Amino acid sequence: MSYQYGFLEDDEEMQPIEDYPDDYRNESQSIQVSAIRPSFNPPSARIPAASYSSLPSATSADHILNKVLEQDLSINSPSRRKRLKMLQIPKSREESPSTTKGNTDRLTAKKFKNYHEEANPFAEKALKLKESFDSCKEFQEMHDLAADDKVLRFSGSLSSPNSQKKLAGLQGIHEAIERQEISLSVKDKVLAEVFAVLEKWDEYDTDIIECSLDVIGSIGAHKTSINNIPLLASILIHDETTDTPSIHQAAFACLSRLGPAGIEALIKIASKDYAYLQVWVLERLVLTNTIQRHIIVPALVQDALSPNSSVRLQAIAALNRMYSVVWEGGAMPVLLQLIDEGIVDRQLLACTIRACGQPGEQALIRMLKTNPIAKVRMAAAGALCWRVPSRPKQLDIHLVNENIRYQLMPGSMCRYIGPIGPVVLQDDQEAVLELNVNDFLSSLQRWIRSESPQEVFPFLSQFQVNNETTLDDKAEISIPVVRALAGSLRDEFEGVRETSAYALGFIGLPEAADAIDSLIRLLRDQSAQVRTMAAWAIGRLGSVAFKAGPALLSLLRDSYWKVRTAACISLASAGPNIANSAIPILYKILRDGSINRNTVAETIVRLGPIGEKLLIDMLNKEPNANATLRGGAVRALAFANVFSSNIDFVVEALFNLVNDNMPSIRKEVLLTLNSLAEKAKLQVTYLKPRMLLPLFFKFLKDPTKEVRDASTTGIVSSGPQGQLMLIEAMTKDDSPVVRAQAIRGLGIIGPSAFRSLLLGLHDPHHSVRKASADMINEFSVEEICGEFWEKNSQRQSMKCAVREILKLPYALQQNTANLLRELLDILESEGRTEETEENQ
Incomplete structure (x- = not known):
């Protein structure tokens, strides 16, 4: 298995891609289990005499x-x-x-x-x-x-x-x-x-x-x-x-x-x-644990054994979203059989097993340790890093009266509608399981007369519903999971080693910290993909990465660029403890460009004040250095610690650079100052709006559009003070370029600035009017009405302003004119309704 890397500003992530056939990428977790009272056996499906001796026959x-x-x-x-x-x-x-x-x-x-x-x-x-x-x-x-x-x-x-x-x-x-x-x-x-x-x-x-x-x-x-x-x-x-x-x-x-x-x-x-009453009772029955484990889970398992690949996949996707009810319903043996056979996506199956709670975790650990199929071990490792939520959201179950519109197996009654991938990768998407009312009721009736699920679902050869219930109390990764993944880092198949390293990195702190020694050994692996993943995983372990410092520094000269990049990023996690030995090497790499300069500069800054001072000195002493090098250094300063005493030097250096001859540097300086201000949250004097707004306003007149856009972003981020500054610039500034840029900033604020944008349509300069029309066209009539719904006086003034604009001698964009006419019709109809109510 290999992975794609997206090195982000605040949180580096690596996502797996399929280099190995039928490969997987996943996440997982372990849950504690409480002993719960036994669940009900099927009615007349044999009640143990010892347990229910007092019940009537x-x-x-x-x-x-x-x-x-x-x-x-x-x-x-x-x-x-x-x-x-x-x-x-x-x-x-x-x-x-x-x-x-x-x-x-x-x-x-x-x-x-x-x-x-x-x-x-x-x-x-x-x-x-x-x-x-x-x-x-x-x-x-x-x-x-x-x-x-x-x-x-x-x-x-x-x-x-x-x-x-x-x-x-x-x-x-x-x-x-x-x-x-x-x-x-x-x-x-x-x-x-x-x-x-x-x-x-x-x-x-x-x-x-x-x-x-x-x-x-x-x-x-x-x-x-x-x-x-x-x-x-x-x-x-x-x-x-x-x-x-x-x-x-x-x-x-x-x-x-x-x-x-x-x-x-x-x-x-x-x-x-x-x-x-029938619908009322059935709607509630379908949501009870007893019916789900005895009726719905067996029905889905029967579909999972279908010769139709599409039906199989949909059934497993539905089971994946039913969590521990799947184990309680006795489906685990079927899932284990399918994952060995490989006829259904193993990633989805492993995720479904993991969703069963502690029984699923134990099954995956055994699979990781003993299964002879490498791809199965990979799927198990990928699923074990998923933290199963303690109160997960099951898929919705609906009863429908109409016939289900696809070919069902005999005895089946379900149709799954939703994403086919594992819930861990698509947990924000809606999923629904539709049950045909007649089929569901028929299954219930057969069930209360039957001895076993096979009599209700004839294509289930062997099926035993559990009489226990798992209760997922916590969403923590257990010690056995971490130990199993750490042990699989020695697996003979490199895909398993890589996936296990990914799983440990995904688990992160605090649970995976104990695996640091095993991951350090993996940095010497013969596979570049495995070394890359091991380096990335170490970086996810915070300051514990300090133990891997020397090994990570040696990887900065690795022949494979992904290994070098992952090692560089992970060094940042080690923090100031490794700064003295790492910064000289990183500075040399920053100059020669053997690793992406943005990544190296960011790592240098994340190593603490020493790294911040190094970049500031470089920017001050080498004003004519490579633009890419200087731009990366300025961007990296956005990650400086705003609450350290060194922040004053960082801000001073940025203010000195703001008048740089290169537009790209001016843009980066403005964006970096804005990022630092957002992190400071008004707690650092030099990063408060009263200090930065005059600077941002100055660059609304910059000849380069990218710089003007960066200054506009800073003004908008300053809140109400910035909005007032934009309104003043739009209405009073002599330069049409500044007025148009201010209008673009108001458009970023949203529909709440709609009345101010109307003023821009009165401007005598066509570029300003166009900018205002472009921003207005970004809104819908519904958004505008919703924004001013409870602001009656503003709606009245807005109605007058729209009427006046529609009478102007300037030609409006067709889209803008249509939007304003529709808005005016709504405002006038509201006025007529209010007058009628007052007269009554």
């Missing part, structure tokens, strides 16, 4: 659910009229799918920032609940009671007629559940009291019902809760006219946390022909 659960779905839903419900209305919804009615972002699975809610819990009342109402609890004096005097006795007191308060006391009791029960201080025998009594409240849920405040449902869900699968699924289902069922949406969402959240029986109930409710 599948037959009794089916009987209970069928009973609630077949009975008159208006019984025990305050919403009889709404239920009857809902039952009359015609079958042909179509609903527009919405992009619900709710997620009722707490574990997933902790991991994915675009998935929040639909019902989390104890967090949303924390202040109100705390006030209720603090106001209940009897709860404040229970410090000496055992945990179970406290919970029993709390549950007893649920029968109180006082709403505040009910809320206080629910808060106490919730805290006991969070601390795991509630025994199995007490759970029975708590649930009995909570369900007694829910029997009359229409009589209580919304807060009490939501908190009660949350308590049931937090306790999880329990015999009492399973037996009361009919009641919970009756609370959930509603139509689009509901006036208690939060209660229905809380009921959904509660059912989804009751294990297989709860999920089965939701699926059966969605199977009924309630048009609005």
